[in-house]
Amino acid sequence: MSDRAWGVGTDSPSCDPSDADTAHPAELRRLLEASTDPHSRGAVVVAGAPGIGKSTLLDQVARRVGASGGRVLRAGGSPSEADLPFAALHQLLRPVAGVITELPARQRTALQAAFGSGTPGDPPDPMLIGVAVLTLLSDLATGAPVLVLLDDAQWADHASLDVLAFVARRTGDDPVSMVIATGEPAALPDLDGHWTSLELAPLERPAAERLLDRLPRPPAGETRTRVLDQGEGNPLALVELARTAGADAEPWASGNPLPIAARLERRWVERLNGLEPAARQWLLVLALAADDPAETVLTLLPGPADRMWAAVEWAGLVDRTGSRVTFRHPLVRSAVYQSASFDERRAAHHALASALTEDPDRRAWHLAAATTGADPEVAAALEDSAGRARRRGGYAAAARALERAAELSADRADRVRLIAAATEMAVMTGQLVRVERLAARTRAWTDEPTPLAVAALQTGRLMALTSSQAAAFQQLMAAARQLTTAHPEGALQALAAAAVVRFYSGAESQRDEIGAALSDVLRALSATSVPLLGRWLMAVADPPGGAGLRAELAQLITAARQRPEELHLLAIAAWILDETGLAVRAFEASLALWSSAGPLPDGLGGVAALAHLEHGRIARAQAFCAELAAVADTYGLDHAAACAAAVDALAAAMRGDAVNARELAERALSLIDPAESRSVAVYAYRALGISAAVTGNHEDAYARFRAAFEVDGGPVHYHASVAALPELAAAAVRSGYHQQAADVVERTVRSGETHSVRTQVLIHHSQALLADPDYAETHFRAALTLSGPADRPFEHARILLDLAEWLRRRRRIAEARPLLHECHDVFRRLGARPWATRAEAELRASGAQIAAAEPAAFGELTPQQQQVVRLAALGRTNREIGENLFLSPRTVSSHLYRAFPKLGITARSQLRDVLDTAAPSDVVTSAGSRGSRPRNVAR
Template sequence: MGEHTCDRGAVVESEPDSRELLVGRGAELARLFRAVDSVAAEPVLMLVGEVGAGKSALLDQAALRAEAGGARVLRATGSESESSLAFSALHQLLRPVLAGVDGLPGRQRAALRDAFGEGSATSGPDLMLTGVAVLSLLSGLGDHHPVLVVLDDAQWFDRASLDALSFAARRLEGEPVTMLIGARDSDRVPGFDRHTPTLTLEPLDDAAANQLLDLRPKSPTGRIRARILEQAGGNPLALVELTRTASTQERAAGPPSTGPLPLPDRLERVFAARLDSLPASTARALLLLAAMDSADWTVAVSARLPCAEDAAWIPAEQAGLVRRTSRDVQFRHPLVRSAVYHAASSGARREAHLSLATMLRDEPDRSAWHRAAACPHPDAAVSAELERTAGRARRRGGHAAAARALQRAAELAPQREESARLLVEAAAAAVFTGDLAWVEELVAAVRTRTDDAALLASATVRAGRLAVLAGRHLRVFSRLADAAEELAVSQPAAGLELLAGAAVVRFYSGEDAQRHRIRDILRRLQANASHAGLRTWVRAVSEPFDDWAQLVSLLPQLAAEAEGRPERLTAVGIMAWLLDETPQAVRAFDEAFDRWELQGALPEGLGGAVAWAYVERGRWEQAREACARITAVGRATGLDHAVACAATVEATLLAFQGEVSSARTRAEEALALVDPLESRSVAVYAHRALGAAAAAEGAYGTAYGRLRMIFTADGAPVHYHASYPALADLAAAAVRCGRHEEAAAIVERSATALADNTSPRLRALISRARGLLADPEDAEPHFRAALADPGLEYWPFERAQTLLDLAEWLRRRRRIAEARGPLTEALEVFRRLDAHPWIERARAESRAAGLDVTDAAPDALAGLSPQQQQIVRLAARGLTNREIGEKLFLSPRTVSSHLYRCFPKLGVTARSQLRDLIEGTLATAAHQQ
């Protein structure tokens, strides 16, 4: 009777030509089959279970099912040692289809090649562009047949691969692509968050465990069976392996030991016991395979291990340690690899790693890690080799891989100061992973190795940069402020950088006491001409309306100094936005992004300012693009606060455009991601979005309630910057729900607090609020004041709202002819922005004023979602599906699907008609106005 045992799951012995059975996993297997049989099922499913639970066996069965149905199956298996090699898992997954990379658009093709170290990039590839390239490649494969992506042992995937794969995974809906992920713990797979559908493999129940034992040859009985069941605890691998061991023992030896070692240690002993009788050539080949620790057989070929057909593997296969095919040799389970590796002496392990380092000299990164593994003591040459590996990883966007290489290089550096320098560099790379605990661990290690003030300050700044983006703002502020204060005299530049981070935390938290602390520390930091930009940043971020005019006067010089330097231009843009110099902010952002596409880095502090500036400027499509980028990076790095910031912007846009249900969903998601008391800025933006959604439905009482929440009980702003722009909307809701007096008190309190030291934009919003709340005979001067500054056209939506308010007032005063001009201008803006609730209000008022407004033609896109409208407009401009997908982070198939659904709604049958449709819509609207 033949025997085939899959040690990675509950596959039992069977005749050689019969189908293997999985015991006790019928429900789980059925769910996996549903996933691979139907595109409309779950595009992504994570399979979670402990070692030996049967994840790999289930994934094998799903892959066989998919292949039998005509699907293309792509697989990658993680290994612990290769988690330090950037994009190694992605390369393993896509190697069979790399020819398809040539068919990708140029930028995507270059991004993937850079990621795989085949390009000429001098800086890391754009994380989102790499993710879009993966999505496009998988989607393109789906043009020919369904695609199943199987990611096994994903907890060992390198971070760069996970970032790209998780980016693609979130966009698989509607694609003929299914992704199955096997992992020991879903919390250990960055990028695949709690929203990823998860199937957990629980231990087998008693009935299934007994059934599995019954199917084994020489099924155990009596006390031995009871002991196996007790020790295995429902783990299928333990049941199989302990039964195999028991069946080979002499019965007189009694039942297996019941010692206190945990189950994995017992299994390692089980596997290690099989090594004793192996030939020397087999033992050496196994140790090399274990030391190599790669599921990618091409690496073994490069390392010149015996080929799969070599007789050296036969004894290992007969002992149940490896699985051979005509193509490769793999350990039957990670515990086998662990047992083989740890059963060898330390000298034998070092010799194996040195042999691999020599054989893999054409793969310098792998070679460097093997040399490091063979080092029992510090070694300057190996440390330098790892530092070079880190440089290559960083250029490819592998920040986690770079940080790990630098951390190991620091451990091998003979000199303490050199070790400290490398740890600072490791912390700088680790910042981009979003793992604050790791960064702080590296910084703590720096402190144990050096007293160098500059290095210590640099390490503290690295940790501070990431801490700024964490959610616990009150605790983080104290840490940053304390560090800035300590460095104020000895390292003023580092102290100022930390204070700049503290100012960002102050913005997020909105805590007023922090303003005074920042001001005190800033006074203590010696002024230096080279630090002017950072000092201005601290002031603009922490209290923009304290000395508004003077801060605004500094912006042109700062912009000139930042020319050609994208990071500094972005900082200038953020300051300009905070000071309500939105046109200058948008110019800075445009120039920065023309020169520098964000390359997988963290969202910069206050990165949401980019999206808000585009919203205010009336460039809503670009605002959505900015939100998509912030969301993608925030999710990849586990920074919920960044995701929440983007969600509030999206919620606001959705509300303005009448997508009320979606707006509420996004705003509530933002509130769920943060502590509103720690993140007042997010809470205020979310309540503003919810207020706008309620107003869009005409529920003005609800709208007022939401907007009232962004001011304290006595009428002060909850947030010193985010609350003020809502004053006019608060007033508009108040006059429609009978809360006139309360709203008027809040407006006047804010006007007094701001006095004359504020922006024309805020003065206009206050004037609009006063006009809405004034007695009818007194309202006109306030509306006229709100429209007086011609520069306010740079805030088109806010200006159009004021024009509509003035027109409504004029018509009610029977000054109908005067109302028509503001109405026409307001309606044009609302139509351009697709602000449907406002279009309806303006059209109703226009008809009441005697204007001939046709309902249908100007609203040709009204039945489309905001994303569909974006796609249609880009298609009308002549962009291809690939170009649109690259711009909006979608696959070409998703773009095509949206267009296919849009054509009937728009009454067109060809792409070429879209331009005429949109131009005709605008022309008709202009004519009817």
Template structure:
């Protein structure tokens, strides 16, 4: 099973297990016997948290491992039948009871009513323990108890008695208990299954995090549109059952306020519950259901009956709500939805009016409750929502702003004004990365107007995000057409369209697109945005003229704060990166991300550029974080180019760190997601990653073949910006495989282009490449020229590579004293970055130069957390990540993450060095 694929775990019935990797690993280890026998674990959580799915998964793993599995599931209808649950569990093995001692045999038969003896609870418990032990003699046994809170008291007490006395028997008991029952209230005196409510190790299932909830929804309901999907995600609060139930019954065009509906069965059940309450109690519940989580709790509480009111007491006794300090909440997300839709329409409207009246000091919340009561166009409420959108936008809440504008458009009396608001909403939705939502909003805008500016703006917003799907040729054509059609009448829109087209030119690398941009640019107004389009589409043409002005422009926008359009800050950061002003780009990206204040992927899928900038600047951890954010984009958004870009860049990083298998998996996945002729940039990054993997393994011929995919048959770069950084790798692999002549032709062809407008960094890479391909006696000037650029320290990995290459040349010329400072500097950089293949190569050169290299930092092990020390010690003994995870109840990925973070602290670059660290720590101790 591929642990890297989200949602790859599933039960035998195919139910996906998403967001529960650690829990699934722990249960699997227990069920398969990896942790020994005599284990008990309670799985606790609210209804719908996935307890049954995890139990089924664990049972499947146990059966695969050759274990016997006995199952029982508590049923509310049988909770008053003594020993009903025990009979369900033991029925498949009752023939074994004949081997029990006579008194135990009769006690068990008496419990099941087969003989007239009155059951002795203690003796029955001993009989159950003995029977389970007998069954486990032939094969280790797993006992699975689902919905244990509904087991009858007699069965639960006997099973708990046995579970406490398993000792060394190869028996594992997994029992799922519900934290509370929001659908059927337990009878008085029952607070979970008797005997299983305390004293046993417990694994609590909390809500899924946002990323896992999105993955689960994408797997089960891939066609759910963006607006509805976000509503489902928000209202389900991470509960898997609520996610699927709300998604199953979500209408195609739901109201923008209030909970989504649930199925008829639940709605009918809660309608009956609601009818049983006094009128004041019903009103209180409907008001709570109409209130949102963002509504101030004090304002909501002020509208509810006093704590001593009889109606309120009836509500609390219903088991539908729970109090937590000042907060009053429904016990389950589905309860809120069911109560809201079970209430009469007038009752819901009255609740929203009451909330709007109580929230006069909260204009945003008041606007939404007023909108919920508006059945016809209302200019005043529409304007209030537009103001709400403006405030949300300034806070970086683009999804909330788009939603408010969309509702404002529905309530705006004029069709053209409504269309304008919908187009603006589509523009804000672009920053959520949700293509389906942007398409929906743009389509609604087009249906309401014939205004060419609004129509073009709506199409522009779709094109900006559709660019990340990989259909760059078609998208470029549409955007260029908008720019040409509106250049005279609406130049600002035309310029925005051409800037978006320049991004597509960068993605695709298509030369004819640059020519079209050059044709259109003179027709558009001068200014930074026009120059930006020129930089992105042709950085080695006239684009470098803007480079000296970038710091001032960035500082001016940064001083403007959140109102200074952080998207402009991001655009300037991209320009800085394209022009190899990498430190400025990274600092500006940091400022922009802080301004967005968004936890999701960067707007327009620009995370790929951020990740590359961080990689080049030596912030590899941050680069991988950005790639993970991009790679987790929901499948429904169809942004294949963005995801492929993230995979390719992460592949480049992990290949440089020595994880060649992961690099190939990521790079191959990226190449499968895109058409190399539509997304040349991604194709080049992927082949650069495959090159780095081959170099890490010393396979220079394979590296050269991948590099030839980065430069065309005639030696021209496949991509006008992404190909050039690979020149030194091309030169080194060619020098080691006999492809000198071909590589020299490619390098010299690149040198001619870069001499006209290339950055000092790229010119330095040309010098390095020439030195690697030169005859040994003529190589030194090229090495020195490559290292001479004072700005080379901005790219620490490239600088360390240049230092190592020059030091290797010096040592082979027997100039060892001169080589040592370069080797030491290169080794320190490689070790800091975690570039294992390169640090090992530098380490070998240092030893050849007569220098001892410490394998680890003394005393570093004691500075780790206790769990990290455990992981390091087990890894030093040769255990794999999976084996370590099984021992410590962690997922293999979590183990790998801990090791990844500890390597720099320990001063090591390879797993094989951990034994020295542990032995040194033992000696110090």
């Protein structure tokens, strides 16, 4: 029927638009300020009970912003689309779909894949989808401010909400604001501190009076009093009661214990019962359809001129504007659904499924809703829908479809297989509660050890990124024990994940438990030699025990040059075994080949950053940290966020940015239990110690470095603590704790472990700083002989500086000068300003000439501005820089605008003249621009 080009949705009660001014004037002002004031723009969550006026408030904000020349993008969540990935985002961006084609190629491809268009391929990277939307909104905001409105967010799909949360954190200088309205704040993902919460309360009596006065026929006298009493300050209830006051046979009773929403629904149900059965069924079809029904769905309904619509409009259930028909409120939709019998609902779902033959995902869900018992065909349709959702990056939708498919599966083995697949998809959402619920369903459906252990393994992996490391370890070890006999390969995977937890926790008991369990697994495998994964996990859990693997790393990495997962594992092992240069090369090779395997970071997500940091690629390390932090923020992975912050703090401290380093380190410590995540804690302590040392507070520096060691001088963490030895020694010499530091160093020497070459360097360096003058040089020379300047340039340059200072104090100036020049060049190249300044002072004291330094102003830029400037100096465009650093192009432009005057330049072409570009490898693109993030180790 050609006359059915009309829309159906859910709107607020049909009051005068200015009702928002009267009902919630203060809240309206706050939203307008957040939407229009350049200094107050932000993201706001508007919460409140049904009928409290959220949608009306959004209407008014949209009207005001639109009238002032702003662009408004608006969408509404819908129960029928809650399980369709990126449905709300697609609705938001549909009016500006043409702009998508103007995005950079990778961003355009990712966004098109999310919307189910474009060339099929690997699932799009969720971070890249977020960057694409950020860039798109930034481009739209070039001509006018942009306001993003999402109503009924409690029914929006998870994937869309994740993207909006990502964008809200990064709009920066863009004139882009967001308002999300929800009746159920708890149903939303964690939106963190970037969102302002605005709770709409019931109207005070004077405001309720004013609302009634603005109605076309305000109630008066006793009727007015009854409306005010029974409306309880709820605008929708007030309007509905006033609209039909005296017409209903049974008005609400005062003091009714039912909440307003339930009483409104009951009132509308009474009106529904007065309609013809056919009208009720048509309304039910509308209630079950999307807010913007497809043309095929409209063929199930009478035309706009049919007398039925006049009847339902007269009943106060719908509003008509031209050819558009809308439910008067979401509660009307709910009332229509709740008042229908099961057979009526089932018939409506079947009718919609029959009409939606060109939309297999919606069709599958309507069939599922109409099915009560087992139905293999519907289960298969849902499994297919889950596959499409996964390919679009909609992991929450995929998990829900697989779970429902499991419920409809007739075969027990299929049911267990599907719930296991649902659990794996749920892991990708980062929602531990969802994963634990699905694991519980697995336990309820089977007592077979293998699927139970796999569910425990999935839960443990996510726990390691989000919560207690001790609990995660126990979960993973239980899975390993259960899998040892029936599925030893799976047990090996569980032990690999447990080894990751052992690295973070540093608990010695965990090393022994892993070793014993590995022996059992190897017996079950009947292996004649230990598989590579087994050797890897022991190197991670016990580096001295992995010494045999160290000798083979170079050969193994060469052999794995086309296998990115294996390269990544070997890179981690190389770093933990102190082969830093080899680790960096393997990381780069793996990232160049990687294809997407899901949004979550590798279980040792910070290792690539640490390896690059040690290797002197500080900006590259910060880029890894930025990506890990972005993923962690988006998915609520507190432990991963702590790891990113701690490593980033170390990078900031090395460059002399003490304030930023302290903030990052303190954030890292706030997100973890230092007793359970010793490695992250030690990185944070080191960053705090370095920050204190470069500001001259050596007593505080000593205390921070000493926190990396136990009371008896043993390491807090078996791998992370040893790097703090020279720093502890240097702070001790300057603060009067010489003997205490010497005891800690001696405790390390006497540990009885086989020390790596790097550990020997760190011990000799520490001993040189603490030794009597007559013996110091021997240790300095030993440290330099063993140190690899190419592998760990910062550590090597610090030995050079300390030795040169020692030589100059003994008037051996000729010997000191070349060392000072060498370390000064390294510090300048790395941007390690405090140490470069020390080297310059020593050079001047030795009478040497010093080359012009890097502009001091560069060091005064924020870390993010420094990253932007370095990438711009390499010729990257604002869009490319934004994609690398998860910023909008406008924010990149703002950083450059602020940096140019500080650097004394006026053009982009001058950046190369003022920056030291001797180490271009330090400013390559972030991990995300060369491949997708590595998947969870041993996933």
